[in-house]
Amino acid sequence: MSITVVISAQVSDFDLWKSKFDGLEDQRIAAGINARAYRNPDKPNTSYVIGMFCIASTRSTWNRMALNSTWDKLCNGKASKLLRAP
Numbered sequence: 646m647s648i649t650v651v652i653s654a655q656v657s658d659f660d661l662w663k664s665k666f667d668g669l670e671d672q673r674i675a676a677g678i679n680a681r682a683y684r685n686p687d688k689p690n691t692s693y694v695i696g697m698f699c700i701a702s703t704r705s706t707w708n709r710m711a712l713n714s715t716w717d718k719l720c721n722g723k724a725s726k727l728l729r730a731p
Contacts, residue, residue: 648698
């Protein structure tokens with residue numbers, strides 16, 4: 646089973662934010678996350694991340710920590726509360 650996450654965030658500089666997002670690709674892969682970033686064409690400072698990961702990848706403590714850390718970095722510290730696994 647997989648989970649799809651859609652995150653919307655306001656950014657001051659989309660190109661700078663996107664370069665940081667792209668720089669975290671290795672961490673996303675290690676955490677089992679497949680994610681892409683998009684810019685809202687009508688609101689250039691609004692970014693969207695659409696990501697998908699297998700729920701099985703959250704079973705180990707290490708994978709939960711990696712997953713939370715990666716999403717947290719993508720969401721400026723606001724994601725880990727949403728992604729805590731029991």
